[in-house]
Amino acid sequence: xxxxxxxxxxxxxxxxxxxxxxxxxxxxxWVPSIPGLSCTAMPGWVxxxxxxxxRVLDNQGLMLWFPRADQPVGYCGVNxxxxxxxxxxxxxxxxxxxxxxxxxxxxxxxxxNYGIIDELYCLWSDGPLFxxxxxxxxxxxxxxxxxxxxxxxxxxWTGQCAYNENxxxxxxxxxxxxxxxxxxxxxxxxxxxxxxxHMPEGLQYADWFDTYYGDLATVGDWSQAQPLRCGYPxxxxxxxxxxxxxxxxxxxxxxxxYYYVTAANYQGQRRYGRQSNGGVLRGRxxxxxxxxxx
Numbered sequence: 175x176x177x178x179x180x181x182x183x184x185x186x187x188x189x190x191x192x193x194x195x196x197x198x199x200x201x202x203x204w205v206p207s208i209p210g211l212s213c214t215a216m217p218g219w220v221x222x223x224x225x226x227x228x229r230v231l232d233n234q235g236l237m238l239w240f241p242r243a244d245q246p247v248g249y250c251g252v253n254x255x256x257x258x259x260x261x262x263x264x265x266x267x268x269x270x271x272x273x274x275x276x277x278x279x280x281x282x283x284x285x286x287n288y289g290i291i292d293e294l295y296c297l298w299s300d301g302p303l304f305x306x307x308x309x310x311x312x313x314x315x316x317x318x319x320x321x322x323x324x325x326x327x328x329x330x331w332t333g334q335c336a337y338n339e340n341x342x343x344x345x346x347x348x349x350x351x352x353x354x355x356x357x358x359x360x361x362x363x364x365x366x367x368x369x370x371x372h373m374p375e376g377l378q379y380a381d382w383f384d385t386y387y388g389d390l391a392t393v394g395d396w397s398q399a400q401p402l403r404c405g406y407p408x409x410x411x412x413x414x415x416x417x418x419x420x421x422x423x424x425x426x427x428x429x430x431x432y433y434y435v436t437a438a439n440y441q442g443q444r445r446y447g448r449q450s451n452g453g454v455l456r457g458r459x460x461x462x463x464x465x466x467x468x
Contacts, residue, residue, distance in 0.1 A: 292324060325340075389432065
């Protein structure tokens with residue numbers, strides 16, 4: 175068993191297969207284009223909850239939106255299969271890129287070769303100022319929330335759709351956060367990873383990071399932490415960089431486990447999370463954590 179302590183978040187890898195044709199589109203149909211982004215299904219949807227926006231900005235100032243693709247990726251009978259894209263735009267460089275997509279499914283064909291298609295639609299809002307997809311960005315957790323509806327489209331009205339509609343909320347995690355290092359452990363690859371946050375651990379920037387591990391039985395006694403990787407990356411990181419650390423530890427015995435903690439270093443200052451003492455939240459003592467030398 176391996177965990178990440180306190181402000182760190184463990185995310186499990188999603189299955190690589192897609193949903194079955196004729197069943198609602200879900201997170202198994204999510205195909206990321208950049209590392210570190212994962213999809214989680216949040217059940218339910220509440221109309222009118224929160225501000226309604228067609229586009230949002232993430233913590234790096236990049237604009238996000240959720241259009242349908244202009245070009246099909248294939249056909250279901252005579253009907254096009256066009257994915258729903260997650261795109262972002264950088265105002266400074268003028269570059270636009272697709273960072274992931276949800277793929278539609280062909281559940282068969284009906285009369286006149288009409289396609290029976292499972293597609294994903296964003297839920298739209300119509301208001302006096304604007305209308306469009308509802309997008310919400312969680313700045314602290316670096317997470318994009320998109321209320322959506324998966325629908326079975328049967329133009330030939332064959333009655334072959336196994337469902338009518340399924341409403342849920344997409345949560346795309348892995349964007350740059352504010353302050354905290356949200357660290358992910360991926361058992362399949364044996365790596366720890368995180369995206370450099372805005373003001374890591376409340377510091378203006380970070381010169382480098384040090385990652386430690388320890389036995390779960392010693393959590394709280396940070397003097398017993400052992401270096402896993404020190405002084406990375408080779409050059410000062412920038413906000414949004416995706417960093418990985420190889421986990422070379424052997425699989426712990428049954429009933430035992432490891433914790434991981436990463437310290438941010440900037441101009442002689444070191445910080446590695448917070449702790450509660452008598453109901454007061456404060457930074458952990460940097461003097462307790464051993465010097466990092468692999």
